[in-house]
Amino acid sequence: MSTSAIAAHLDDQGRPLFHLPEEPHHPDGASTPLGFWIYLMSDCLIFAMLFAAFGVLGGAYAAGPGPKDLFDMPLVALNTAFLLISSITYGFAMLAAHEGRQTSTLTWLGVTGLLGVAFLGVELYEFSHLIHEGAGPQRSAFLSAFFTLVGTHGLHVTFGVIWLVTLMAQVAQRGLDGRNLRRLTCLSMFWHFLDVIWIGVFTTVYLLGVLR
Amino acid sequence: MTSHAHARPDSASGEDHGSRRSYLLGFGLSVVLTAIPFALVVTGALPAALTGGIVVALGVAQIVVHMIFFLHMNPRSEGGWSMLALIFTVIVVVIALSGSLWVMHHLNTNMMPVHDMSQMP
Numbered sequence: 001m002s003t004s005a006i007a008a009h010l011d012d013q014g015r016p017l018f019h020l021p022e023e024p025h026h027p028d029g030a031s032t033p034l035g036f037w038i039y040l041m042s043d044c045l046i047f048a049m050l051f052a053a054f055g056v057l058g059g060a061y062a063a064g065p066g067p068k069d070l071f072d073m074p075l076v077a078l079n080t081a082f083l084l085i086s087s088i089t090y091g092f093a094m095l096a097a098h099e100g101r102q103t104s105t106l107t108w109l110g111v112t113g114l115l116g117v118a119f120l121g122v123e124l125y126e127f128s129h130l131i132h133e134g135a136g137p138q139r140s141a142f143l144s145a146f147f148t149l150v151g152t153h154g155l156h157v158t159f160g161v162i163w164l165v166t167l168m169a170q171v172a173q174r175g176l177d178g179r180n181l182r183r184l185t186c187l188s189m190f191w192h193f194l195d196v197i198w199i200g201v202f203t204t205v206y207l208l209g210v211l212r
Numbered sequence: 213m214t215s216h217a218h219a220r221p222d223s224a225s226g227e228d229h230g231s232r233r234s235y236l237l238g239f240g241l242s243v244v245l246t247a248i249p250f251a252l253v254v255t256g257a258l259p260a261a262l263t264g265g266i267v268v269a270l271g272v273a274q275i276v277v278h279m280i281f282f283l284h285m286n287p288r289s290e291g292g293w294s295m296l297a298l299i300f301t302v303i304v305v306v307i308a309l310s311g312s313l314w315v316m317h318h319l320n321t322n323m324m325p326v327h328d329m330s331q332m333p
Contacts, residue, residue: 034290041301048305052312077250091235192282203271207253211260
């Protein structure tokens with residue numbers, strides 16, 4: 001809608017109107033991806049606050065164990081690989097979905113879900129190992145901030161996996177119609193966004209933590 | 213089903229959903245940008261301060277790569293609104309993060325020593 005088209009509209013007294021006389025028509029669901037993106041940006045702010053808390057408290061060990069004593073770098077590298085590969089397998093699922101290939105979409109979604117579950121498995125193993133060693137969230141401010149930040153990310157991945165399984169059922173039942181494509185697009189943003197957050201996590205928490 | 217998928221209105225409005233080539237390119241770049249910092253930290257080949265700087269720089273580069281190749285961020289998608297939301301968020305995040313770290317660093321360095329209150333006037 002160009003400015004001239006708005007300005008040229010006159011009211012019944014012949015004065016120009018500077019607002020749209022009526023709401024422009026949107027096709028059903030056309031604004032969903034943008035709305036979802038704005039939700040993700042607000043989610044990004046949650047993570048920013050948790051990163052800030054970790055940045056401030058990351059050195060407060062309370063005479064307890066620090067990152068060098070706790071973090072198992074090969075395990076972190078494995079987890080990073082799981083999430084990174086799941087990002088590209090989700091990308092392949094989206095490509096297959098846009099080409100209307102349903103079986104291929106479901107296969108790639110399945111692979112993505114398994115990688116997500118593998119990521120969660122390794123993370124839960126890491127958490128239980130830390131808690132078993134006496135390095136639980138109550139041990140020091142550093143560990144509280146660590147569990148909150150990494151746990152919130154893990155919780156997001158958990159809900160992502162649940163959503164993914166739900167969508168697999170939807171696609172299997174109703175095919176790749178417009179609605180399912182829109183849902184797949186939203187989950188794709190969510191999934192890639194979580195990978196972006198994980199880049200921040202492995203950089204600031206694990207790599208910089210071990211360097212500290 | 214196939215024709216329906218291609219007749220979607222939003223693909224005509226400039227929504228970019230990438231190609232196999234762009235996904236593979238983004239993936240390749242991400243693997244390199246992940247492997248280098250891990251290798252630097254695990255081997256300890258460079259001094260810690262330099263390694264830290266490189267790790268942060270490569271992390272930021274990888275976030276940009278993900279935004280472009282996986283999240284299909286460009287100034288045209290959704291008529292520029294998603295980019296605008298992203299820029300706004302980045303500004304808020306930078307202010308909040310740098311502000312928190314700066315203020316708390318100063319509090320830590322300037323208020324940590326326990327002052328002997330009996331010496332105060």
